[in-house]
Amino acid sequence: MCPQPNESISIELQHLQLDADGRNERTQWLLNSPEPLSFCNELINSVSETILPQKNIFFPSNSKQCKAGIFSFLQGLFPILCWGRNYKANMFKNDLLAGLTLASLCIPQSIGYANLANLEPQYGLYTSVVPPLIYAVMGSSRELAIGPVAVVSLLLSAMVTEIVDPAVDPIAYTSLVFTVTFFAGTFQAAFGLLRLGFLVDFLSHAAIVGFMGGAAIIIGLQQLKGLIGISHFTNKTDVVSVLRAVFRSFHDEALSPMNFILGCSFLIFILVTRFIGKRNKKLFWLPAIAPLLSVIVATLMVYLTKADQHGVKIVKHFKGGLNPSSAHQLQFNGSHLGQVAKIGLICGLVALTEAIAVGRSFASMKGYHLDGNKEMIAMGFMNIVGSLTSCYTATGSFSRTAVNFSAGCETVVSNIVMAITVFISLELLTKLLYYTPLAILASVILSALPGLIDINEAYHIWKVDKMDFLVCIGAFFGVLFVSVEIGLLIAVGISFARIILDTIRASTEVQGRLPGTLDTFCDITQYPGATSTSGILIIRINSGSLCFANSTSIRERVMKLVTHTNGNDEENTKENVHFVVLDLSNVMSVDTSGIVMIEELHRELVSQSIQLTIANPRLRVINKMKTAKCFDKLGKGWIFLTIGDAVDACLSLKIADPSSTNC
DSSP, X not given: OXXXXXXXXXXXXXXXXXXXHHHHHHHHHHHTOOOOOOHHHHHHXXXXXXXXXXXTSSSOSSHHHHHHHHHHHHHHHOTHHHHGGGOOHHHHHHHHHHHHHHHHHHHHHHHHHHHHTTSOHHHHHHXXXXXXHHHHHHOOOSSOEEEOOHHHHHHHHXXXXXXXXXXXXXXXHXXXXXXXXXXXXXXXXXXXXXXXXXXXXGSOHHHHHHHHHHHHXXXXXXXXXXXXXXXXXXXXXXXXXXXXXXXXXXXHSOOOHHHHHHHHHHHHHHHHHHHHHHHOGGGTHHHHHHHHHHHHHHHHHHHHHTGGGGTOOBOOOOOOSSOOOOGGGOOSSSTTHHHHHHHHHHHHHXXXXXXXXXXXXHHHHHTOOOOHHHHHHHHHHHHHHHHTTTOOOOEXXXXXXXXXXXXXXXXXXXXXXXXXXXXXXXXXXTTGGGGXXXXXXXXXXXXXXXXXXXXXXXXXXXXXXXXXXXXXXXXXXXXXXXXHHHHHHHHHHHHHHHHHHHHHTOEEEEEEEOTTOSSOEEETTTOTTOBOOTTEEEEEEEOSEEOTTTHHHHHHHHHHHHHHHHHTHHHHOSSOOOEEEEEXXXXXXXXXXXHHHHHHHHHHHHTTTOEEEEEOOOHHHHHXXXXXXXXXXXXXXXXXXXXXXXXHHHHHHHHHOTTOOOO
């Protein structure tokens, strides 16, 4: 027996009422979302998530829980307590071999990088003793090799020299370098504690590729000083000044060709061993020990032949022994404190970027995760302690980490072995290093530079993203022709400009329901098969923030879509738009300008007999809209949890009251 027409309408209305009740209940879930944490609570939680894994450390319910909480806290701060319990003798065998191999590469590189930073050679070795030991107990990377690196050494040389000339006042220069290291460590530790790891991401991959390439060329040109045997050289780092200083030296100085012959000979030897090591993986140790072997042989040659008396430049001054305290050398009351802090911030960011990028690359090969914030804390404390023990800014080295990985290291014990080996060298070998020629140190640094210039990656960036390539070449040419800090500034500036442009030009897309689905809505441009609903225009805002920068352009885009749809209704729709569903699922935050824009859009649509509907607002967005009393103006009945709920509500209104066009 078929139901009567009146009964069918009644049943349909009952179903509509049940659906409406369900939608209203889901809307109440949305409107009753919990209040977000205050800024102070977010800050406290941020710190506790980084170093306090157990939230009940300070308020334990019993002594057992207290002990467990304290031990968990110590494990979070000192990862060695976690993996150290499972450390075995066969692992130490691998770490011992890796550490000794690492030391053979580290010793000549550390001396060379100290020379690059305009410091006495022992400071490079000091930096390879204390920071690796601190990192070994606080760091979480198993492969990362800690010590001085070329890029940070260049940064210090370029920027600290603008404050104090190391040739005029080397003691003041060294004190400023230690102070910069202290600030770098302080900033690094603060970034980790406050979970500000995203700051490192402002130096994008493309910026780092360009910066490293430009820095490698500058470092290489500066090594011409040692390779040719130039006594007087420029403190500037741009390519024009460096080349001018080189050409001037040919006219003003009597240069000995022995420096060039000695340096080039051993440079060829190091590069040949590296080629052999790449062709035969079992000979990985050969390119690792080649720099140290070159230093030993070259030093013996100079000592036995008295070549230093015939124009060959040598290291000469070299102090050995345990790291002396440098706490009394830190300067916090000088007129240059602001500049020193700025240099510390730049060096700290660059050092973090290199270390975390290298650490994560090798961690992914071993199949484990590296916590960036904990790495920042470890780096920060190691540089703070380093600044108090005659060390300059240390970080993870790509070339030495690759050697450490190839040598089969198991844990950071390889760093401990390396540090002990370097310390023994400081105690026993410093007198022998007196005769080390500067040309051989230049060749060691030059041999490490090809790994910093990645032409293939630059070409890959060009193919994938032209804007990213602009960042890359901006950093490259900025470093090459102006200065290191200007190159970084250009790269970060272009990156920020891109972010601002992407924010201002936030896109919108018209959504349609995918055929065969009930609640799946997608972009009709990407999925031409998606069907629009008659009289309902669904628009998604593709921006993480609805703010002053993009609110006006988004409102104009929405109104253009409404006008375009209504103006072409014969071709695209069966009737004009009566409802606009604004999907805010991608919008993570909103400011007052964004809220005002929504209210203005509502008024403008109402004037055209169109109802504005909000779907899927996020927690921060909905709380700000509630605080601004935005829902009182829009109507709480037009806020929905999903696009499907919003569309069903609009259809229900049309069925219940076909003559109605708005609420």
